Amino acid sequence: MSDSSTIPLKKLKMDDSKVFNDPIHGTVKLDPLLIKIIDTPQFQRLRNIKQLGGAYFVYPGASHNRFEHSIGVAHLAGQLVEALRARQPELISDRDVLCVKIAGLCHDLGHGPFSHLYDQMFIPKVPPGPLGDKMAKWKHEEASVEMFNHLVKSNNLKLDELKLPEDMDFIREMINGPKDPKGGKKKPDAVEWPYKGRTKEKSFLYEIVANEWNGIDVDKFDYFVRDCHHLGMKNNFDHLRFIQFARVCEVEKRKHICSRDKEVNNLYDMFYTRNCLHRRAYQHRVNKIIEYMIAEAFLKADKHIQIEGSEGQLCTLSTAIEDMKAYTKLTDHVFDQILNSSSVELAEAKKILERIISRDHYRFLGETNPEQVPTGESHLQWEEELAAAVPEGGDGGVTLTREDFVVLVATFDYGKKDKDPINNVYFYSKRSPDTAKPITRDQVSKLLPECFSEQLIRVYSRKTDEQSVEAAWKHFTKWCKEKGFPEPQNTPPEVLEHRE
Template sequence: MHYQEEQYKVFNDPIHGHMELHPLLIKIIDTPQFQRLRNIKQLGSAYFVYPGASHNRFEHSIGVAYLAGQITEALSSRQPELKITARDILCVQIAGLCHDLGHGPFSHLFDGLFLPKMAEKKMKDGDTEEGEKLKNWKHEQGSCDMLDYLLDKNKLPPVMEQYGLQLEEDLDFIREMISGPLDTDKAKDQEWPYKGREKEKAFLYDIVSNKRNGVDVDKFDYLARDSYHLGIQNNFDHCRFMKFARVCEVNGRQYICIRDKEIDNIYDMFHTRHCLHRRAYQHKVNKIIEHMIAEALLKADGHIKIEGSNGEMFTLSTAMNDMEAYTKLTDNVFEQIINSSSVELTEARKILQDVLSRKIPKFLGETKPKEAVKDWEKLISDWKTMLAQHLPPEDFAVIGTKMDYGTHVFLQQV
């Protein structure tokens, strides 16, 4: 494939410096569906605790696309026997660029807290089917749905073909890199569950979202970017990792591996992740504000209408069922509630006003389970029952947080 030099664009990024991106990536970036990510905070409510945490999913996604291209091109250059094609590289970059398209307002707060709260409410009201649907919905699913909508709405499939992509195969590959096997039921019974690429290129599936051990370019970017904006030290050197990365065959499968002497760098990666969770992501005030915002969204849900396709109206909790409506749903819903004079939004507005004026519930204390928790819902329920003997249930909340060093990295001599 031949491209004119001027078709590439360069982004100046505080984390990765000058990033040169393929023209097809630029066409995806320059769509309303991708530009939406400018209005979704990377760290959600952490911005109310760390004033520097103002960065968005937009710049993170571009950074992941850049790193995805860097490591794939490096592997191709060092190991030509892998037969990594230009199509492979472009697909991996697109997956990196689009992996977070499905995030809702305040990132993980939407599908990690608000939707589960809404699911619990639906189940109490007897709507079990809708409750299960909300409980199981994840932003990766939304990313694939938004990608399909983005491509169709902006008439990009013919453009992708002009750049050498084979749509039926390559779109499956991109979706699989974002969310895993497309048919999860069949995948359990198959040795190779993917459709987009053959088993010989298994290592490509570990670049953007590594389901095996969590070592991927998504983490490389957010560790560096979040640390930079939070003012927290990051000792992990992702550039060094990419220099030493090689694809090796282990137990009949191709994996991205590193030399044993580089293991300290990987330890630093998981240690940095743990520090960010302890000091920022799971910060006690951040968690309190997270629950306040989720509660406000819950109270506002039936009173905010978002127009979707064919003029159909959706609520906050149903907008992800229609990508035209979901494109309009961003962190701006916070200002929409705050600035509204609607009587129906009075309770939600009061909660968000309390967030802004720092009238937040007090942190009473914490405890660590002596053993690994197998059922978080039961544990939290038990704690609520116990505390209800001393306090009115409406006067307190029990919040469970999981803090660890991430997925295990297995060491094996090859």
């Protein structure tokens, strides 16, 4: 860690900026204040959190971490806000630029072990305890704000270039968004302006780091190109073209970042790339069951993992979200901690992780693609139905129970559920650069998707011997017929293949 954390920023020279050689963006130069944030334990922690969670067990190149992604987002946030200022300098101040860069740098501080595995597959399944309903509602963005506050306070950072408290509020709002009294998130186009950090005249600044309105933000720009690079896939979206043509226009009494009309196909490529990444990597059928197994091991190990927090308090794998000192120590290393433990209490969790590294993961039986996944039915109910769906001719001497099945639902969309995200994008023309409006489908192409969302029901077998797997597949086939779902998109010989 740098010893400069207590040096007033006004005494730092521009020579204190540092240059990073990034494999994606090339030369990345960051301001002194951002370097001071990077040189803290809270930020360095991101070196040990995989960007793509369990995908590294499927894709050998997916070893990159949240650390380099966060630096990339800070760089792109600076590129976009500086490009906008170059075209419309009256809209953006030096403090605006610095705050946007800091928000980009710190937007992922709150990720837990294996990134989204922790906040989407582990924390929601932790039984209610001393934290009550917080477990079911907690998101990593909330922890990012708490970790940012902890980072500034515990390292005694001097924020001389910022105006307090509004700039701090602005950074927090860009990371997490303002809280709605009813529990949701308010949008920047709300009737009552919801932000404290900036007035509605600066509404477009809230669309740079994490854009809740249409999903076009520098966070995606970085992870699309970075993930594709490490996964060995093609990225059809050109974020530099978007930055080149982006400008601010006022639409319906709010200032938005708008794009040139000819760039609409580039933006459709962006959302298509998102869909492809989910299909081929993020929700790859083997990746998801491995992440499920890791989350299952975490649940079994939860109470037996002790992490020292503030004032000597001991936290568990889940309750660390309430104590940022303990959370700072929580990284992907917990996987090896469990795997190499000789503790009797961790034996069950260890056995699950041993199956992962031995490639003995739960076996994929197949997937079905119903027109609509039933609502109000739990995965537990489906697993019970699968066990009860005895095929004609019997089980071949194999007895299957609910515990032998795992059901997961994979959702694929363009980022706005079943809606076309381009409906929330405004476009200007070369002749009228200060006037923007939505673009209609018939102005784009007749080849656009008609459906923007679908869900697959995937079924796995915990037992991996051939006889049990074949019996489980027959149960799955029978269950699909009983539910009126399409037949599984697998045949028995494919089911018996061990490696994907």
